[in-house]
Amino acid sequence: MAKMNLLQAINSALEIAMTKSDKVYSFGEDTGSFGGVFRATSGLTEKFGKHRNFNTPLVEQGILGFANGLASQGSYAVAEIQFGDYIFPAFDQIVNESAKFRYRSGNEFDVGGLTIRTPYGGGIAGGHYHSQSPEAYFAHTPGLKIVMPRNPYMAKGLLLSSIFDPNPVLFMEPKRLYRASVGEVPEEEYTLELGKADVVREGSDVTIVAWGAQVEMAEKAADKAAEAGISCEVIDLVSILPWDVETVAKSVFKTGRLVVTQEAPLTNGFASEVAATIQQECFLYLESPIMRVCGLDTPYPLCHEKEYFVDHLKVYEAVHASMNY
Amino acid sequence: MAKMNLLQAINSALEIAMTKSDKVYSFGEDTGSFGGVFRATSGLTEKFGKHRNFNTPLVEQGILGFANGLASQGSYAVAEIQFGDYIFPAFDQIVNESAKFRYRSGNEFDVGGLTIRTPYGGGIAGGHYHSQSPEAYFAHTPGLKIVMPRNPYMAKGLLLSSIFDPNPVLFMEPKRLYRASVGEVPEEEYTLELGKADVVREGSDVTIVAWGAQVEMAEKAADKAAEAGISCEVIDLVSILPWDVETVAKSVFKTGRLVVTQEAPLTNGFASEVAATIQQECFLYLESPIMRVCGLDTPYPLCHEKEYFVDHLKVYEAVHASMNY
Amino acid sequence: MAKDTKHQLEIVTKPAFLDASALKIPMLQILKEDGTLHKGVKAPDMDKNLALKVFDTMQFIRILDERMIAAQRQGRISFYLSSLGEEAASIGSAAALQADDMIMGQYREQGALAFRGFTVEQFMDQLFSNERDLGKGRQMPVHYGCKDLNFMTIASPLATQIPQATGYAYGQKMDKSGTCTICYFGEGAASEGDFHAALNMAAVYKVPVIFFCRNNGYAISTPSQGEQYAGDGIAPRGVAYGMKTIRVDGNDIFAVYQATQLARKLAVEENEPVLIEGMSYRMAGHSTSDDPTGYRTREEEDSWRAKDPVARFQKWLLAKGWINEDDAQANYDEKKAAVLAALKEAEKVPAPHIDELIEDVYDTPPKHLKQQLEELKAHIRKYPDAYPKTASRLNGGDK
Amino acid sequence: MAKDTKHQLEIVTKPAFLDASALKIPMLQILKEDGTLHKGVKAPDMDKNLALKVFDTMQFIRILDERMIAAQRQGRISFYLSSLGEEAASIGSAAALQADDMIMGQYREQGALAFRGFTVEQFMDQLFSNERDLGKGRQMPVHYGCKDLNFMTIASPLATQIPQATGYAYGQKMDKSGTCTICYFGEGAASEGDFHAALNMAAVYKVPVIFFCRNNGYAISTPSQGEQYAGDGIAPRGVAYGMKTIRVDGNDIFAVYQATQLARKLAVEENEPVLIEGMSYRMAGHSTSDDPTGYRTREEEDSWRAKDPVARFQKWLLAKGWINEDDAQANYDEKKAAVLAALKEAEKVPAPHIDELIEDVYDTPPKHLKQQLEELKAHIRKYPDAYPKTASRLNGGDK
Numbered sequence A, B: 001m002a003k004m005n006l007l008q009a010i011n012s013a014l015e016i017a018m019t020k021s022d023k024v025y026s027f028g029e030d031t032g033s034f035g036g037v038f039r040a041t042s043g044l045t046e047k048f049g050k051h052r053n054f055n056t057p058l059v060e061q062g063i064l065g066f067a068n069g070l071a072s073q074g075s076y077a078v079a080e081i082q083f084g085d086y087i088f089p090a091f092d093q094i095v096n097e098s099a100k101f102r103y104r105s106g107n108e109f110d111v112g113g114l115t116i117r118t119p120y121g122g123g124i125a126g127g128h129y130h131s132q133s134p135e136a137y138f139a140h141t142p143g144l145k146i147v148m149p150r151n152p153y154m155a156k157g158l159l160l161s162s163i164f165d166p167n168p169v170l171f172m173e174p175k176r177l178y179r180a181s182v183g184e185v186p187e188e189e190y191t192l193e194l195g196k197a198d199v200v201r202e203g204s205d206v207t208i209v210a211w212g213a214q215v216e217m218a219e220k221a222a223d224k225a226a227e228a229g230i231s232c233e234v235i236d237l238v239s240i241l242p243w244d245v246e247t248v249a250k251s252v253f254k255t256g257r258l259v260v261t262q263e264a265p266l267t268n269g270f271a272s273e274v275a276a277t278i279q280q281e282c283f284l285y286l287e288s289p290i291m292r293v294c295g296l297d298t299p300y301p302l303c304h305e306k307e308y309f310v311d312h313l314k315v316y317e318a319v320h321a322s323m324n325y
Numbered sequence C, D: 001m002a003k004d005t006k007h008q009l010e011i012v013t014k015p016a017f018l019d020a021s022a023l024k025i026p027m028l029q030i031l032k033e034d035g036t037l038h039k040g041v042k043a044p045d046m047d048k049n050l051a052l053k054v055f056d057t058m059q060f061i062r063i064l065d066e067r068m069i070a071a072q073r074q075g076r077i078s079f080y081l082s083s084l085g086e087e088a089a090s091i092g093s094a095a096a097l098q099a100d101d102m103i104m105g106q107y108r109e110q111g112a113l114a115f116r117g118f119t120v121e122q123f124m125d126q127l128f129s130n131e132r133d134l135g136k137g138r139q140m141p142v143h144y145g146c147k148d149l150n151f152m153t154i155a156s157p158l159a160t161q162i163p164q165a166t167g168y169a170y171g172q173k174m175d176k177s178g179t180c181t182i183c184y185f186g187e188g189a190a191s192e193g194d195f196h197a198a199l200n201m202a203a204v205y206k207v208p209v210i211f212f213c214r215n216n217g218y219a220i221s222t223p224s225q226g227e228q229y230a231g232d233g234i235a236p237r238g239v240a241y242g243m244k245t246i247r248v249d250g251n252d253i254f255a256v257y258q259a260t261q262l263a264r265k266l267a268v269e270e271n272e273p274v275l276i277e278g279m280s281y282r283m284a285g286h287s288t289s290d291d292p293t294g295y296r297t298r299e300e301e302d303s304w305r306a307k308d309p310v311a312r313f314q315k316w317l318l319a320k321g322w323i324n325e326d327d328a329q330a331n332y333d334e335k336k337a338a339v340l341a342a343l344k345e346a347e348k349v350p351a352p353h354i355d356e357l358i359e360d361v362y363d364t365p366p367k368h369l370k371q372q373l374e375e376l377k378a379h380i381r382k383y384p385d386a387y388p389k390t391a392s393r394l395n396g397g398d399k
């Protein structure tokens, strides 16, 4: 075990994957010898050479096009998009190509070796275009897997699973926690199951579901609720697609109350999917409506970030409202 | 009044808009003198000249980039994307640009004159890439309006409203109905309010919510339900963003039951948003869980289109299940 | 003049604007329209066997295209898209490659696939979306694909395969495979952003890829010159990206063959990506959904018949004595009969089983998909009349 | 040789591959690095007033950039991005335009904005996201915009403004406005698909747009030559699109000015879009978030100081007698004082009111946004200590 921050955990996963198979390639804007603007890929060029970890020209659609092709050739393509906000030029390559590659060919070809890494989320004074949490834009896409770790330990194990998973995976890294989140992480290889939610804290009154950096807010809200005598069960969804309906439903059968929280704007976010599914699965058990605690339906503002941010107080208020419905 | 099919209604709206203001421009792939692959723009070049209605090179991101620029200059830019399936290369221009143009500039600039027209939907033996219903991909985007007409009358009035609405509008045309849907349409100008749902049929037992071509399936299901003695209220959402929560909630207060149906795959579709919101708004009134009747979570298959298609029987079954919960 | 110390650029002191005239790229032609060689030029090293195989494939594809357009009119298939007039481009280039080179096409390269050995039955199975189709009936007709033949499954979104070809070739290079990738696309698709990404990245990474642009004058109804682009076509872009570039007469089998042969050498031996622009003409409508009389004249079409690539090569073969009229005709008739027979057979083969609906979304179907399928099957069993084909099979013996 | 009857292409019969060497584009330079004119060349028609305004703007921007980098280090603003070393490119080109021409920038063109008359207070208001900011504090520092000055609001996604410029110019042409649009972008952004779309469409539609590529050698850490592109930079692409194209020394104010003047004439009078590639060097880090020592040497940076565009122009002005050392220094000191004063003032101005949060998403806030705002305000009132700035204002007097 070693103390690592989230970036170091990512870097360690990449290094292990690239050591394990020389068919693993890592690339993106500025990810070469410089190591990326967040330094997630630092040291990889020195260790594996400039053909294994390299810079791309500045073109996200090209990065994903290239990555799809490389993966279809049988390689493991680990593509970095510098910010989640800049993934949209690659949207077609991801949604129409990566996700449908295997299905459309009747399994003659696939891009299972593809992993897309991208930092996402707010709280870093990034304004409109360095703060978005675009997971819901991809969650409507059969064929993709979407994974969002909440801390270094999860990040490393999940990234290793993602790289070698035989399906294309969108791996979204909470950049607010890159350096802020530090924890014990095994130095050697280990994997964590994709598609499986994680019950972070058990409780009996209200279930709080979150993913990625937002799990921190769920936990803090649970702390505050505990002070007020409310027992929260906190679930980290971990995987957005496919997602673990069962674990959430099981919890709601017990608590009868659900609060879902996400950083992204409310409308048609992934919290809506969770709410829609769980109201169906747990209808007769629900004692209050499922509450969604999300960003406002505006672009991400710079100057009011503090107010816009979905902090633990907002989550706590929803827990409270759920209890007092 | 005249009998028009949906294409003719679109064409008529375009002609009226272009007559009304010479700042209205219509363009897209093959939309020039040829009139578009569906012929929605036919006759416009003859009437308004090749600088008002014209072909673009084959590049959707360019079409939207160009359209955003033209709209920001104060023109009305009506851009056609040949198939909804091909809108994804323009995703960044729509989601990061059109939608945020006004907000990010503090209202110094806007692209309110932008309207994006695109045919969407299945049932035409189009396979993966001529059948998708991508509205949910855009519904997570504050700043956009999304409008989906169900018939010629709605199409014309809504398109005229969309073109002159001071916000960017994504106008999705149900291509299965282009020629199949025929109705009485005023020849002159008229507009229909955006953001307002339409109660297509009143009923008391179950509310069915649909939009675009799927309203037909809702109505047919309601017919079948009527035979079985179930009274359905059918609501055409008309606008997906912003959407008319009030009209739906009002109906569900009355019926206590809701079925939402869409052509697109289930997970994170817009039906999820409707369900998530309505379970919250109408919690104490719901007598059964909100049912979503949607496409399967697979790409749109050619050979099993009939089975995949969300037909009226599937909607009816959900109505039935809702009644017998 | 002086050179700039930093960029090593020549310095000028008077402003001068360049334009398209600064780089006009000529067109390689070996076989003239009349089927004879240009003076003083010899045919490329295509031996008799290969020449006959090429011609054979040309004939087959022409028959297939013509027959399937008719089949679509008869309502036997929903859609078809022919390569009429462009056979030399795909077949001539495929003939210059090795069987383990990867082919990534747009949708008008059935010739390359046939050359690789895709059988008439395989074509028909895809066109009829039957249960033998390698693509499991999921995509529209002409979206062929075959791993064994190194022919990437066609998909409708334009130009997406171009950067994919760059990535594929990167893998080939790293694997030291000694192979390359050829990527076909239309001059219309070359307007997409993906084209730009692909060529620039290939030039930067120096990967063994051949970009073959079929410039057939139209993208559906949009004419290339002046409406798709304003410059001298697609080839100058290769130069701009710093890539080896050549323009050929796409209706001249020898020009296509020779250019591709040399391109393959550059690609595989020197890791030089190459852009080939093949000038041609789409003789038929864009697809069976299209009626070209809405945007071009019969005269224009007719004027291109003189340049027909199949007839041109046939004349040369006849003059050379490698074929004779009678054999050619017999061969033609035989092929036609085979196409007809395969068509009749394939249309009787049932559609894939409904269980296939959820396969291959992921490597294995996740729980929610299995559940959705079960619900669908229950529904179909409940309303067998509404889904007769599937229902009868479900009841007959579910797999 | 013969010409092809269809495409009017020259026919060749021997295969020859072109490459980047087929089109090497020289660089226009008028003012040498030592501040003297090239022999036999005269300065463009920039009168004394204009020359002084240009120099004044250069000085101001340099002071602003240096001061704000320092302010960021002190933690007074969150982010800054300078144009150090590239002042001639944006200011020289802006000086060649009319005030009603539209400017669409990337983020390093504060010089053009200052030239247009954006005041030091306006710069500061944006940099401090205060309630006077025209952009209402919503975007990161340096994302300026001003409708009155025809300067489109900067946005972070790269290259998106390039096709927008084509569209904007289309509107200007249709309106017969006699104006044009200039669009700035980096050589990195020129790799994006949007660049390709924009230039091709502009060439096809013949719109009055000037594409000004600032080739400053880097995109963050990625060097241009060999990693961003393999060819002869960006200019040859203009030729490939059939567009008027010129390359200039981006550190030579006269070359930039003259090329842009001529480009504007081509654009406005002949509806000819133009591509200008200005060769320069980014003297500072990419932004305050970047440390260039991670990817380039101090020697490399130093070697570029000799080419400094401000010093170069200053030498010429001194020699010409249009300025003298003392006045220049006094002017500099005065500007610096103004920058400092404006900074101190702007940082005291409060943030925009919380009600602005939901304005401008649409032309008017829809119901659901009003409701979301009300809920947020109620929440803030409940937890005033958690949102002290907003809470105090909310309680002090809600608007």
Ligand SMILES: Cc1ncc(C[n+]2csc(CCOP(=O)(O)OP(=O)(O)O)c2C)c(N)n1
Residues within 6 Å of the ligand: B029, B058, B060, B082, B086, B089, C108, C156, C157, C158, C159, C185, C186, C187, C188, C189, C190, C214, C216, C218, C219, C220, C282, C286
């Ligand atoms: C991204 C995308 N946009 C639009 C289309 C619709 N479309 C199909 S083929 C075609 C024209 C293609 O022209 P070109 O690339 O020149 O190829 P050709 O058909 O001439 O062989 C268009 C616009 C598509 N399939 N994909």
Ligand SMILES: Cc1ncc(C[n+]2csc(CCOP(=O)(O)OP(=O)(O)O)c2C)c(N)n1
Residues within 6 Å of the ligand: A029, A058, A060, A082, A086, A089, D108, D156, D157, D158, D159, D185, D186, D187, D188, D189, D190, D214, D216, D218, D219, D220, D282, D286
């Ligand atoms: C679409 C997109 N991708 C990535 C980024 C992140 N990014 C910001 S600036 C930059 C480099 C730009 O380089 P260049 O265009 O050469 O301009 P320069 O900074 O050199 O002036 C990158 C990669 C972005 N802002 N937008």
Ligand SMILES: [Mg+2]
Residues within 6 Å of the ligand: C186, C187, C188, C214, C215, C216, C217, C218, C219, C220
């Ligand atoms: Mg074409």
Ligand SMILES: [Mg+2]
Residues within 6 Å of the ligand: D186, D187, D188, D214, D215, D216, D217, D218, D219, D220
């Ligand atoms: Mg640069």
